[in-house]
Amino acid sequence: MTTTAVRRTTATTSTSNRREEVTRLLPRPLLIVIVTALLAMVLVPTLYIFFASINSDIQVARGEFFPSEPTLANYSKIWTTVGLGRGLMNSVIVAGSVAAACAFLSVFTAYVLVRFAFRGRLTILRTLVGLQSIPGTLLLLPVFVLFSSAASVLGIQIIGTRWGLFLTYLTFALPFSTWIMVTYLRGLPRELEEAARIDGASSLKILTRIVIPLAWPGIVVAGIFAFLLGWNDVLFASVMTRPDTRTAAVALQVFGSTQEGGAVPIYGQMMAAALVCAVPVVVLYLVFQRYLVGGLTAGGVK
Structure with a gap:
């Protein structure tokens, strides 16, 4: 029974390793870098739009990213x-x-x-x-x-x-x-x-x-x-x-x-x-x- 259990565990581990090798198309460090870059490309513009929406028009025109005095007035004016x-x-x-x-x-x-x-x-x-x-x-x-x-x-x-x-x-x-x-x-x-x-x-x-x-x-x-x-x-x-x-x-x-x-x-x-x-x-x-x-x-x- 112990030998059978060991064989089943080994087979399961080898199967999961093969699946991981198949599904992982890139090395993990490179995959992390690519995913981080893709997230930055999406999140940075979205955050800029959000911060600009709670900022004043003059501060946005000056190029400020983070609002010094956040306000929700823009959402009521639109x-x-x-x-x-x-x-x-x-x-x-x-x-x-x-x-x-x-x-x-x-x-x-x-x-x-x-x-x-x-x-x-x-x-x-x-x-x-x-x-x-x-x-x-x-x-x-x-x-x-x-x-x-x-x-x-x-x-x-x-x-x-x-x-x-x-x-x-x-x-x-x-x-x-x-x-x-x-x-x-x-x-x-x-x-x-x-x-x-x-x-x-x-x-x-x-x-x-x-x-x-x-x-x-x-x-x-x-x-x-x-x-x-x-x-x-x-x-x-x-x-x-x-x-x-x-x-x-x-x-x-x-x-x-x-x-x-x-x-x-x-x-x-x-x-x-x-x-x-x-x-x-x-x-x-x-x-x-x-x-x-x-x-x-x-x-x-x-």
Whole structure:
């Protein structure tokens, strides 16, 4: 018994050593240096923005890193100076709607493309990949002209509305979200669906009762990428919105451009507004972190 236990311990130790050798791509000292450098590249600018947001504009203009008299006044002023409240509300409504629509539509579309064979299936899959290579700036004018023509024909105002911006983002986010779900659904076992089909379940019931619960990581990733597209966009939002439908990104851009050429730009409020706009995205990542890890690594190991 003692010999067997020793052999098992030796085997376990050797296995863990081999795993450590495989997973460690770099020597430990070099790995520490690289990780420290990467953390510094991320944390130093973030700390500077935070310290500038609790500092006065004159001290920031002088180049002071640490505030001598910290204050939270900038965080209370941005709601009237920048008009950030309405911008955040518009961003949450538009980006959240795009994320929900992409997550819902992409899983149904991907399930059809992965589980059913029909003419033109490969063409659709290749088109989804090819659409990602088209720069969005090239489509700004065509989309604007299309929506303007549709508004004149149908008599419905599209440009300047939230739902017009929603349609714009959905056009760009849905192909990428669908491709994410195609990659994820390819890794799900077909045996579960076949067993449910033998029991008499329809394709819709299999999708809602089996596929969607198993595909939550992929759905979350598709939704988050669609949300980020609508949250960070400035180009389309600056053209497709009015002052009352501006998103937070456009509000920040307009506020920053109005400060150019002034005696002392309002640096503190700009930094505070930037941090406030970054909070929803950070919270989103923290809440869905475990789903993101599973969804992004889907399809990497077969």
